[in-house]
Amino acid sequence: MTIVSDFIASVPVPRQRTALLETVAGPADLRRLDHADLAELSAEIREFLVTSVSAVGGHLGPNLGIVELTLALHRVFRSPQDRILFDIGHQAYVHKLVTGRAAGFASLRQYGGLSGYPSRAESEHDVIENSHASTVLAYADGMAKAFAINGESDRHVVAVIGDGALTGGMCWEALNNIGDTRNPIVVVLNDNERSYSATVGSVAAHLRELRNNPRAKPLFEDLGLTYLGPVDGHDTEALDAALSAARATSRPTIVHCVTVKGKGYPPAEQDEADRMHACGQIIPATGKPVSAGKPSWTSVFEREIAAIGERRQDVVAISAAMPLPVGLGTFAERFPDRFFDVGMAEQHAVTSAAGLAMGGTHPVVAIYATFLNRAFDQVLLDVALHRLPVTFVLDRAGITGPDGPSHHGMWDLSMLAMVPGLRVACPRDAARLRRLLQEAVDTEDGPTAIRFPKASIGEDIPAVGRVGDVEVLLSGGNDVLLVAVGATAPTCLAVAEALTWRGIGVTVVDPGWVLPVDSGLLDLARDHRTVYVVEDGLHGGGVGDAVARACGATGVSAPVRSFGIPGRFLHHGTPQQLARDCGLDAEGITDSILRDGGL
Numbered sequence: 001m002t003i004v005s006d007f008i009a010s011v012p013v014p015r016q017r018t019a020l021l022e023t024v025a026g027p028a029d030l031r032r033l034d035h036a037d038l039a040e041l042s043a044e045i046r047e048f049l050v051t052s053v054s055a056v057g058g059h060l061g062p063n064l065g066i067v068e069l070t071l072a073l074h075r076v077f078r079s080p081q082d083r084i085l086f087d088i089g090h091q092a093y094v095h096k097l098v099t100g101r102a103a104g105f106a107s108l109r110q111y112g113g114l115s116g117y118p119s120r121a122e123s124e125h126d127v128i129e130n131s132h133a134s135t136v137l138a139y140a141d142g143m144a145k146a147f148a149i150n151g152e153s154d155r156h157v158v159a160v161i162g163d164g165a166l167t168g169g170m171c172w173e174a175l176n177n178i179g180d181t182r183n184p185i186v187v188v189l190n191d192n193e194r195s196y197s198a199t200v201g202s203v204a205a206h207l208r209e210l211r212n213n214p215r216a217k218p219l220f221e222d223l224g225l226t227y228l229g230p231v232d233g234h235d236t237e238a239l240d241a242a243l244s245a246a247r248a249t250s251r252p253t254i255v256h257c258v259t260v261k262g263k264g265y266p267p268a269e270q271d272e273a274d275r276m277h278a279c280g281q282i283i284p285a286t287g288k289p290v291s292a293g294k295p296s297w298t299s300v301f302e303r304e305i306a307a308i309g310e311r312r313q314d315v316v317a318i319s320a321a322m323p324l325p326v327g328l329g330t331f332a333e334r335f336p337d338r339f340f341d342v343g344m345a346e347q348h349a350v351t352s353a354a355g356l357a358m359g360g361t362h363p364v365v366a367i368y369a370t371f372l373n374r375a376f377d378q379v380l381l382d383v384a385l386h387r388l389p390v391t392f393v394l395d396r397a398g399i400t401g402p403d404g405p406s407h408h409g410m411w412d413l414s415m416l417a418m419v420p421g422l423r424v425a426c427p428r429d430a431a432r433l434r435r436l437l438q439e440a441v442d443t444e445d446g447p448t449a450i451r452f453p454k455a456s457i458g459e460d461i462p463a464v465g466r467v468g469d470v471e472v473l474l475s476g477g478n479d480v481l482l483v484a485v486g487a488t489a490p491t492c493l494a495v496a497e498a499l500t501w502r503g504i505g506v507t508v509v510d511p512g513w514v515l516p517v518d519s520g521l522l523d524l525a526r527d528h529r530t531v532y533v534v535e536d537g538l539h540g541g542g543v544g545d546a547v548a549r550a551c552g553a554t555g556v557s558a559p560v561r562s563f564g565i566p567g568r569f570l571h572h573g574t575p576q577q578l579a580r581d582c583g584l585d586a587e588g589i590t591d592s593i594l595r596d597g598g599l
Helices: 003-007 026-030 036-058 068-076 093-107 134-151 170-180 202-212 236-248 297-311 328-334 346-358 369-384 412-416 428-443 486-501 519-526 542-554 575-581 586-595
Strands: 083-085 159-160 185-191 225-231 253-258 315-319 339-341 364-368 391-395 422-426 448-451 466-467 470-475 482-485 506-510 513-515 531-539 561-567
Touching: 003 586, 026 093, 036 068, 036 093, 036 470, 068 093, 068 159, 068 185, 068 236, 083 134, 134 159, 134 185, 134 412, 134 486, 159 448, 185 236, 202 225, 202 253, 225 236, 236 253, 253 315, 297 315, 297 346, 297 391, 297 428, 315 328, 315 346, 315 542, 328 339, 346 364, 346 369, 364 369, 369 391, 369 412, 391 428, 391 486, 412 422, 412 448, 412 513, 422 428, 428 448, 466 519, 470 519, 482 486, 482 519, 486 506, 486 586, 506 519, 513 542, 519 542, 531 542, 531 586
Parallel strands: 083 159, 159 185, 185 253, 225 253, 315 339, 315 364, 364 391, 391 448, 422 448, 482 506, 482 531, 531 561
Antiparallel strands: 422 513, 466 470, 470 506
């Protein structure tokens, strides 16, 4: 018996010598188990999850809360004939376990290993690679329509969605269509009252009323869905009955399952912040990190935005259901009247910020860089068109690592480069981040954006000179001008050292504000034989392209070449491994420059 086993309070029968989990090779194996076996299997799965995720990191709390529900889904429905879709995909670990992938958990989210989200390359049971919220109901609507067109009446579509994801607008667009088409879609609402933190808004209040008042009328019925529940999401018998009833209907049905995020693991259940939503390597007995974390870019931003909030009463902050991960926790605690969590609704967040700016405040919208993709139209036409003073703070920019293709913040620079009047800053260190953030919130004639990576933050890198607003980090000659975009500065300095050793004169500069291109950078480019831009965004359409266009427009003869992320979906791995694969490490950049005929 391990320490983790002692945490499992829900085991009603003695442990058996043969682990049940080892006997589950696929969903069919679950159907031979009785409810006592399922309780034992649930305990084993929780122990397995805590042990596995503790070793490599991952999404722990959401998966501890969906154990019994996942088992019931695979007992009642017949995957892959029936399509079971997960929104958000980080709650699919149990699904992976019961579809034959337990052996891969030692490599979870590691380079070349098991994905932390559903992956079509891994299993026929993984239908959508879904790791952004609120999309599953639209997928389900389309699949059900296709089955109807093809006459496949024996196939069911099951959409598993959390109450937090119901704060996203796409859910309601899909429900509007699902209720009207009358296709037999089964919507499984995994209601644990949380996204990262507590679920916000009137939808959360309605679900609370349904949980507490048996006579409350579900709004889902007014939208054309049959409502079943609330059901105890940890009671396998009740789940089997409710899901079987839903399967037997010939119309859209929602099964409201009430679960506990972090179920069965006290460190998660007692974590008021986010129920151990995601964690790095931890000590299983305590849930504490294996090692103390170093200061991160996010933590520097968190302190600085709170300090700005003390000085500036007009500064407000907006989060899309993620106040703690994006560094708004302190601001929200100190200034609750000036903090707004809008749920998983990035489009609403941006246009609401536009309204706040029109009303005389300076909104700071803090979201992951990858999630800005969802609100590009709002940035372009609701904020920039009106030249509004809104600051976007984009966390997890560049190559983020273990969360894979959906979470790399690699698209934003190329998108933002198209937005007229938007200024984009990329800080190289903590001191630069603080200065640029202050400059951003001081900007009143248009929108600004600041982006930084998911990483610990290194030592400050001092400037040795300045040309216009461009800071010079190394002045070593006029052969090569290396333009470091934000956090690529340490890599550029390492490249400069390698080139200098080979007799090549190198100047390294940091523009700070990378878009639009500063005139000081053009002055520097005129004095060098070749310009190389190193950025952690897409190779095409980003800062490098903008510098090349600006040089061409002003008669700068030096050729401009750039290093960036290739235009393909990157898998998961450490940022260092993926940067090496993209040729964005110091060795790869150095070799490319040495091979370049422009020197």
